[in-house]
Amino acid sequence: MFTIQKKYEKKTKIALNQTCYCMRLGKLRQEQFPRDERFEMSKIALGNESLVGSLTPSNKKSYKLTNRIQEGKIPLYSVVFNSIDARFFNCFVSAGGNGINLYNCLEDGGISSLHSYTDEDKEESFYTVSWACGVEGNPFVAAGGVKGIIRVLNVNDKIIHKTLVGHGDSVNEIKTHHMKPQLVLSTSKDESVRLWNVETGICILIFAGTAGHRYEVVSVDFHPHDEHRFVSCGMDTTIKIWSMKEFWTYVDKSFTWKDDPSKFPTKFVQFPVFTTSVHTNYVDCNRWFGDFILSKSVENEILLWEPQLIDNSPGEGTSDVLLRYPIPNCNLWFIKFSCDLSLNYLSIGNQKGKIYVWDLKSCPPVLVTVLSHSLSKSVIRQTAMSTNGNTIIAASEDGTIWRWDAVTK
């Protein structure tokens, strides 16, 4: 455990200091976006500008700190609310080091600890966790980390449901299918995205190969209503949209598979339907917003862009960046944002321990509020927004969990 902590002491400077030339609706201070001659070429052409949000908070909604717990000294990488099962909308799970903890947000601002799981292997360091669901409706939690092994826990019975082995390197993110919560996608350093059935423990599809990612895949998100689609992004600076439509029979098959999971005819999907590079550096978080995509690189901003697919030529297409949400001091990678279930708000932490809340339903973007506290100084790797957007949980690298609640006026 000690070594794990140690390895984060060295923080790599972010090398590329990019400037985006954009139309500035707000008064964005010049210092934050120093002009850099090297990137003169990436100047946005006239007529392709995007609208940049102002960093002046509107204070439409305000949050106050209601709780803070110190889970340990281990950096926390992931914290997620349950958005699958309405009974557990107040529950969230955190992951960091070799521990997975389940909590319940109480009405009064308190947090109760429900379950705690510890991997006996101290080498394990969970990077990501996600809620899932068994076919019988049991709440599951799937977590993955440095070892590349995905643990599927049946939190109802407090047992390991499955251990999914297959990734060749660490797992960076796990996401659960909205409509079929037995399906999870995992992204890995081994340059692949895998689709699993957590109920049966089958690896159904592997998204990698000829036109796949060329470096670690960091983030993934299922399309909100097209159940066959998802978007993935990674350290090769690209964002890819994949379709599972042709392979959906295998998904169905995975539910009825009685044989050994390792004998399942896992298929490779080598060609995404769309590839773009809206960023010029590592892309570490992406999420669908309707048919648009919100994505974040280490460039101090989140972009909202429209993928313009060309119907008959998969793999091609253009992207049009529409909105920019500046996030100051956010150029480390592996800082992830989160949204509430109705996608009204977006929250993201930065490396100074502040949390930025943006209104997603306004154009040009409006910053709702900035949450800060004198004791919050460490990098907030991930935030979790409750389904209604009234609670924000922040997982910090110093091992603390912060709870912010909306102030009802």
Place this chain on the structure above:
Amino acid sequence: MVTETDDSDSSGRIRIEDVVDDDIDDDAGESLVEGLDEKLNHLKRKIQGERVRSIQERFEVNKKKVDVHVTTPFSSNGGDDSDVFCTRMGKPLCKLTGFPHGVAERDYVPTKDVLSGSVRLPSAERIPPYTTWIFLDRHEFHSDVLNQNQRMVEDQSVVGRRQIYYDQHGGETLICSDSEEEPEPEEEKREYSEGEDCIIWLIGQEYGMGEEVQDALSQFLILDASEILERYNELKLKNQQNVEAFSDSGFKLGISLDKGLSAALDSFDNLFCRRCLVFDCRLHGCSQPLISASEKQPYWSDYEGDRNPCSKHCYLQAVREVPGGSSSFASKTEEKASEEGCSKADSFDNPHDPAGGVNLPVEKTNTGSNNLDSSSGIEQDNKTREKREATRLEDSSDLPNLSNKKQKTAVLDTKMPLVNTISRLEGDQGGKSETSEVNRDSGASLKELAEYIPDKTVHDGGSSSFKPEHGSGKGTMVIAEMSETSQPSTEWKPIEKDLYLKGVEMFGRNSCLIARNLLSGLKTCLDVSSYMRENEVSVIRRSSTPNLLLDEGRTDPGNEDDEVPPRTRLFRRKGKARKLKYSTKSAGHPSVWKRIAGGKNQSCKQYTPCGCLSMCGKDCPCLTNETCCEKYCGYADKFNVKWKQFSILYKFNPAVVFNTGARKVVKTVSEDVIVQRVNAEAGSVRALLLVENVIQMFAEIAGLGLARFISCGDGSLGEAPRRGEGQCGNMRLLLRQQQRILLGKSDVAGWGAFLKNSVSKNEYLGEYTGELISHREADKRGKIYDRANSSFLFDLNDQFVLDAQRKGDKLKFANHSAKPNCYAKVMFVAGDHRVGIFANERIEASEELFYDYRYGPDQAPAWARKPEGSSKKDDSSITHRRARKHQSH
């Protein structure tokens, strides 16, 4: 895009003042053109206003989608057993209120309680790290190479992107891209936004493209003035085209007959691999250099003298139907033919003889003229024809050896044309009408026709004796049909012309074959022959250019002294080697990282088919590269042309071509081959090789595996594979007769390859496959791989390195050992270098495989340097390092 482009005032709700950046005012400077700056700013505002509006509109549309779909995926499924967790929520482990309102100094909530109730997850064994890889049974080009259309793009990451690599030890950043090393030669074309186009266009229209305007624009748009001018001209062109396109009806789907053949064949030329005989070859890439057969094999025309009329539209029929009215011509013909027969030395002294290119052995001409006598007789009297034929049959059998042989060959050949059903079906028709038709049609050129015909007849004479089944009544036909088909003959569409030229290339001036194979349904044989006559001059000239097929001398028909038999001329032609597309600039790059090297120390040279025109001489690239000439060298063209032909016939659908075309081609060519064998006796020795090559190629298509009996493709053409020490593994490699390899956890480090069954020494185990990348790219990748401490690079030859990182087979997991039980050998297999792994000693079943990576002195990783056995520890250290690297932010 929902962009509105109406001219409505862009004020209103769009906050233009905010939109427009300050620096515009700085750039303004002194205006040289009156009102230009103002205009520019106005335009810019307008464009930006429209952009803002468009964004907002699209955003609103999308927002509705978000709202609709957000509400749907609620699943409040209350399972039977899931209550346990619910009750747990009521009875938590503990309640944590570590941070009461306000600031607390001692806010550390001991998590011991939590931990005590913690569920232990038993440790799960992790698997050795690897990058997801795709199984590959043959080498493959790096995908970008293919995507990028003949450009050898070799970037580690996706298309032209930078590969950014953050070192785990501090701030060092590696950008492994081309840009840092050398500026990419191919400049990326700047993409202009609609807004920029709009400004450039409008300003250009209003103020012209004077220098001041250019300057102002370049300042305004931060572009080079020259670029702007260029773009303006482009736009101008585009606008013009738009106007034209408006009035023009667009292209139809499918092959437009108005398009040229080259356009239609584009996909074939670019996508068909001549070496693997597939479209979209993943090994050799697209747009391979077209190695064309300069030394044209004496084509079908050699035995065309023995030909039957191909159909009722055959020009031969036309000749035969010429009696009566045009008998004078016929007699002339006869005279000339006999003259030709007598002159022996060459039959092409006829100044107007366009078919002089047809090369005939003297004896054959003799036969031909003999036959001609009788055949002209037939023309005059149809009734006696059969009888005479019978006699002629005897005559010809009395002829000396060569011609005899010739005719036997012809039997083989002519069987095909005879299969033509049309001629049989419509055999009995009135002949006279056709004659008149021909007369009418040919009109003034009839005389020419007559002069032309004899020569052809000479060649055809022999064949007439072999067609008793045709019946005497044939050669007559329906006038309607004739006119129907001859009508369009007056106008030749571009593609037809091109097809015709290809036909000449392939078959010589054999209008029957051309019409049947290339222009079926489009033109009749007669059309072709008359077209041939009409366009003789231009045709030759044109057809000679693309492939250097025909003699330059013959492009001048007026040259009366042009009487040298063309074959000798063809052989005389010396080869101009074509410029090869693959440059060797990447060769000789120093390899700075560890790489597995092949069996030999010096790398082999990449084989590129040579384009030697005739015999390979000293300049042959194959010779200088010390590779051997393969069957893909210079003379494969004939075969390619055939493939083209088939792909045209089958509408360029590769699948169809392969299903239906292959068999046909094989048949055609196997006959072709026989003929060539005959020629070979008279011709060069190389022709023999040709024959074998052709056989090989088609045997491969047909799946006969014949090639394997003839050659294993290791460069020793035609030699039987020897047994014994120099055992050639090519056959096994080609046939994929490999050992079963198992993948497992290595006893040394990471993954290892294991053998399922025991093998004896020198046994072929399998092939090491991977992506083919250039040395330059390999250098780049090597840097990255070395950091990850796993490299699957393998020096293949002077041009390529194999990278099995993302694509390969299980043998890539075999580890290094100083005392290996396997060895890798770069083998030359059918023109490609491939890597075979062989057993160095007897290997027992389930033993791990090792081979010598041939590391440099200090290049080997830690585990490889140490003696085997104590390596488990190193393994973990490696994985540990990997783990740390991951979160290097």
